Amino acid sequence: MPNRTDLLAPALNSAFTDIRVSGPHRDEALDWRRNAACADLPQQYVFTRTPAEAAPVLRACNQCPIRRECEAIVDPSHTWFDGVSGGRLWRNGREVKPRKTKSASGQGRL
Numbered sequence: 001m002p003n004r005t006d007l008l009a010p011a012l013n014s015a016f017t018d019i020r021v022s023g024p025h026r027d028e029a030l031d032w033r034r035n036a037a038c039a040d041l042p043q044q045y046v047f048t049r050t051p052a053e054a055a056p057v058l059r060a061c062n063q064c065p066i067r068r069e070c071e072a073i074v075d076p077s078h079t080w081f082d083g084v085s086g087g088r089l090w091r092n093g094r095e096v097k098p099r100k101t102k103s104a105s106g107q108g109r110l
Helices: 031-035 051-061 067-074
Strands: 083-085 088-091
Touching: 051 083, 051 088, 067 083
Parallel strands: none
Antiparallel strands: 083 088
């Protein structure tokens, strides 16, 4: 069974940590991740590929104190990451740009 850290958002997920950190100070070195705004959000929203499901996580990112660190560690463009990191949605390591709705772009109006 996976441990709690393996089930957490990118900022807390052990797959996105520096594996060179070891020994008794490992937890101290990674404490900054506990401040992530997404730490308590359901994983299906954090690791989604769809903008609709990512919306609550992206809103949390707007207030996240470790937004830059999250993207730097996850390094989405080099890891083919799927999900939310650093306030952006990624699919296969490429940023998914938000689509404008017809009403937002002025289309569909008379």
